Amino acid sequence: MIEIGKYNKLKILRQTSVGLYLGDGSDEDVLLPIKYCPEEFEIDDELEVFIYRDYAERKIATNLVPKVLLNEFAFLKVHEVSRVGAFLDWGLEKGLLVPFSEQRQNMEKDRWYVVFMAIDEQTDRLYASNKINKLLQNDNLTVKEGDKVNLLVTQETDLGYSVIVNNIHRGLIYNNEVFQDLNVGDKLDGFVKKIREENKLDISIQQQGYRNFIDKNCETIYHFLKDNEGIAYINDKSSPDEIYDTFKMSKKSFKKAIGSLYKQKVIVINSKDIRIKTT
Numbered sequence: 001m002i003e004i005g006k007y008n009k010l011k012i013l014r015q016t017s018v019g020l021y022l023g024d025g026s027d028e029d030v031l032l033p034i035k036y037c038p039e040e041f042e043i044d045d046e047l048e049v050f051i052y053r054d055y056a057e058r059k060i061a062t063n064l065v066p067k068v069l070l071n072e073f074a075f076l077k078v079h080e081v082s083r084v085g086a087f088l089d090w091g092l093e094k095g096l097l098v099p100f101s102e103q104r105q106n107m108e109k110d111r112w113y114v115v116f117m118a119i120d121e122q123t124d125r126l127y128a129s130n131k132i133n134k135l136l137q138n139d140n141l142t143v144k145e146g147d148k149v150n151l152l153v154t155q156e157t158d159l160g161y162s163v164i165v166n167n168i169h170r171g172l173i174y175n176n177e178v179f180q181d182l183n184v185g186d187k188l189d190g191f192v193k194k195i196r197e198e199n200k201l202d203i204s205i206q207q208q209g210y211r212n213f214i215d216k217n218c219e220t221i222y223h224f225l226k227d228n229e230g231i232a233y234i235n236d237k238s239s240p241d242e243i244y245d246t247f248k249m250s251k252k253s254f255k256k257a258i259g260s261l262y263k264q265k266v267i268v269i270n271s272k273d274i275r276i277k278t279t
Contacts, residue, residue: 002026007069008050018033020034047063049062050064071167074115076088077111078113084099115129136164136168148191153185155184160177163203170200170201191203191206217254220249221247221257231274235271
């Protein structure tokens with residue numbers, strides 16, 4: 001069966017004036033329009049194509065790359081609002097519909113939203129939903145503490161950033177665990193730091209017990225301290241020359257880096273030195 005919303009590996013059955021017809025060995029075939037056909041091909045060659053429905057609701061193949069696949073979340077922009085709902089730009093010719101019944105609030109043109117792409121089992125049509133909370137569950141966790149996970153940032157809150165974990169669960173990155181710019185729609189890797197009551201997931205961007213500084217200056221200072229018994233007799237009051245001679249960076253960069261290390265509770269800053277925090 002040729003499945004819509006997914007990539008299918010199909011065999012070239014025949015060539016026509018409008019394109020190539022592809023099949024999977026069953027009685028069903030699907031058109032790959034001529035504008036998407038490879039320059040060189042042979043009958044019986046296999047092609048990997050994405051399948052969706054065109055404006056006439058026929059299954060159609062394309063080599064365009066969609067921004068979301070079936071049963072996945074993505075951060076997409078509304079390019080049109082009509083009487084039936086909002087249409088999202090998902091990288092294909094025909095927009096992806098978010099019916100009004102699947103909108104958490106009325107969507108607006110040119111705004112971006114986190115959505116989930118699903119299929120209507122009765123009509124076999126793809127659609128998207130903005131009601132993401134009903135599509136996530138933490139009752140039956142598929143992760144454990146320490147696991148590396150895929151994240152999609154969905155919302156900034158007073159506590160931190162809400163994230164979708166592995167396309168299944170809800171998680172939270174606390175503000176004091178964030179040492180880089182995060183925005184709604186960002187995709188990144190993280191780690192399950194803690195599983196709290198009611199299976200709530202605390203997520204960290206850094207693997208626990210491992211220093212992986214995004215800022216290169218932070219890494220330079222940290223390794224200098226590790227190589228010098230955890231201490232450097234220099235701080236934010238030191239002269240620019242002294243800082244540069246020691247770390248080969250400007251005073252401004254140094255102050256920013258030690259501020260970040262302090263925020264991460266990696267170092268303490270004293271009146272005459274900085275040192276790795278030991279407790």
